[in-house]
Amino acid sequence: MGEKSGTLSYAGGGEDIRNTFTAPYLVLLMVADRPEIGSARFSLAEVGLVNIGRHETFEHQRSHDGSEAQLEINVPDGWMSTRHLQLRLEEGAWVMRDAGSKNGCYRNGQRCQEAVLQDGDVVGTGNTCFLFRSNVERTHLDAADASSLMMRTLPAASQTLSLPLAHLMADMSRVASSRVSVILGGETGTGKEVSARYVHQCSGRKGSFVAVNCGALPATLVESELFGHRKGAFSGANTDRVGLVQASDGGTLFLDEVAELPLEAQVKLLRCLQEREVVPVGASRPIPVDIRVVAATHADLPELVEAGAFRADLYARLAGVSFRLPTLRERREDLGILVGTLLARCAGERMFYFDREAVWAMAMYSWPLNIRELEQALAAATAWADRGRIELRHLPAPVAASLSPSEPTTDDSLKSELVAALRKHAGNVSATAREMGKARVQIRRWCKRYGLDPAQFR
Numbered sequence: 450m451g452e453k454s455g456t457l458s459y460a461g462g463g464e465d466i467r468n469t470f471t472a473p474y475l476v477l478l479m480v481a482d483r484p485e486i487g488s489a490r491f492s493l494a495e496v497g498l499v500n501i502g503r504h505e506t507f508e509h510q511r512s513h514d515g516s517e518a519q520l521e522i523n524v525p526d527g528w529m530s531t532r533h534l535q536l537r538l539e540e541g542a543w544v545m546r547d548a549g550s551k552n553g554c555y556r557n558g559q560r561c562q563e564a565v566l567q568d569g570d571v572v573g574t575g576n577t578c579f580l581f582r583s584n585v586e587r588t589h590l591d592a593a594d595a596s597s598l599m600m601r602t603l604p605a606a607s608q609t610l611s612l613p614l615a616h617l618m619a620d621m622s623r624v625a626s627s628r629v630s631v632i633l634g635g636e637t638g639t640g641k642e643v644s645a646r647y648v649h650q651c652s653g654r655k656g657s658f659v660a661v662n663c664g665a666l667p668a669t670l671v672e673s674e675l676f677g678h679r680k681g682a683f684s685g686a687n688t689d690r691v692g693l694v695q696a697s698d699g700g701t702l703f704l705d706e707v708a709e710l711p712l713e714a715q716v717k718l719l720r721c722l723q724e725r726e727v728v729p730v731g732a733s734r735p736i737p738v739d740i741r742v743v744a745a746t747h748a749d750l751p752e753l754v755e756a757g758a759f760r761a762d763l764y765a766r767l768a769g770v771s772f773r774l775p776t777l778r779e780r781r782e783d784l785g786i787l788v789g790t791l792l793a794r795c796a797g798e799r800m801f802y803f804d805r806e807a808v809w810a811m812a813m814y815s816w817p818l819n820i821r822e823l824e825q826a827l828a829a830a831t832a833w834a835d836r837g838r839i840e841l842r843h844l845p846a847p848v849a850a851s852l853s854p855s856e857p858t859t860d861d862s863l864k865s866e867l868v869a870a871l872r873k874h875a876g877n878v879s880a881t882a883r884e885m886g887k888a889r890v891q892i893r894r895w896c897k898r899y900g901l902d903p904a905q906f907r
Contacts, residue, residue, distance in 0.1 A: 625653075632745070810851050
């Protein structure tokens with residue numbers, strides 16, 4: 450065979466559809482008195498103007514008037530004006546302006562006529578609550594807009610308006626059909642068991658999903674609980690018992706809080722996973738098992754391995770693929786979806802709706818204990834709200850306190866702060882904006898208000 454001419458090379462220049470870029474988004478979290486409307490996410494990357502107002506039905510429309518692309522969002526909110534709020538892109542920043550509404554516009558619980566939006570700001574119009582995101586990671590595969598109503602037929606774990614979480618769940622579904630072990634990390638209450646069930650559901654495995662709370666296994670019975678026992682193996686063993694590992698044969702074994710598994714049990718679990726067989730206590734012959742393991746922990750397993758508190762060989766066996774689940778404060782886009790799901794769980798057939806202040810407070814609270822804390826807050830609120838209306842006073846004190854008004858900045862003190870920053874940075878508007886944590890357009894607006902010329906500070 451003759452030698453080929455030319456040199457082999459990697460293909461370059463082709464666009465990778467999984468390449469990411471950042472884009473701003475506006476998320477309708479919830480209509481307080483009509484939670485059945487659901488939530489929706491709208492990309493702002495393609496437009497320069499957004500008009501928000503009241504309509505008989507929930508709808509949105511993208512258009513172009515010849516000079517700029519626009520997005521119209523209409524909500525069936527009786528407390529909203531027909532033309533209520535306008536968002537406009539100005540000098541790289543999104544500015545919200547009251548469009549002459551009757552009931553006003555709110556940013557982070559405070560009424561305002563105009564404001565430069567920052568990432569994570571909560572915007573209130575009538576009884577409708579929006580969340581602004583300035584730089585969401587997005588791929589070319591992601592739809593510009595999405596709604597919770599479109600996701601109702603999807604598994605609970607994949608019902609999300611958070612693009613980073615949607616990408617994470619897509620990656621989970623990709624590895625689900627393999628036999629590779631999975632570790633799910635993240636803070637307590639982030640939904641690790643729900644995600645583990647999603648992996649099992651996507652795997653196509655016909656066996657059962659068996660959850661094991663490793664921290665709740667009695668130290669003296671760990672081996673019996675995991676691997677089973679034969680009748681007479683020890684005092685009280687009156688019958689043969691199938692262990693949790695064997696019960697997951699053909700399915701998925703979920704090891705919740707695996708870091709709390711005693712070291713002695715870690716040795717025996719490792720052998721089970723290596724040999725793919727179990728030996729019940731009191732038995733002489735191993736039983737083959739076909740299991741797929743998903744482990745979860747809020748601890749740092751590599752750190753525990755380094756400290757000798759977790760076996761390195763077991764960690765190596767479990768850590769096929771690792772995922773970190775986001776906190777609730779990182780995925781506030783899903784507040785409306787989660788509230789709907791959790792209310793149905795804790796309220797049963799009773800119907801509830803919210804005051805707008807209660808929704809604002811939930812949207813602004815940091816939720817340090819994540820989804821579990823949200824569920825408990827809603828359970829308490831439904832107990833107090835006996836008339837079906839959840840008000841701010843029905844929420845736990847830390848949640849309600851998130852709506853407490855911040856100390857207002859007086860006009861004189863703001864002008865003094867602005868002058869000091871301009872003087873410090875020799876009239877550089879960009880540096881002044883960074884100093885004050887504002888957008889350049891806001892600095893220029895303040896300069897105009899106070900009759901200041903940045904050039905005079907150079």
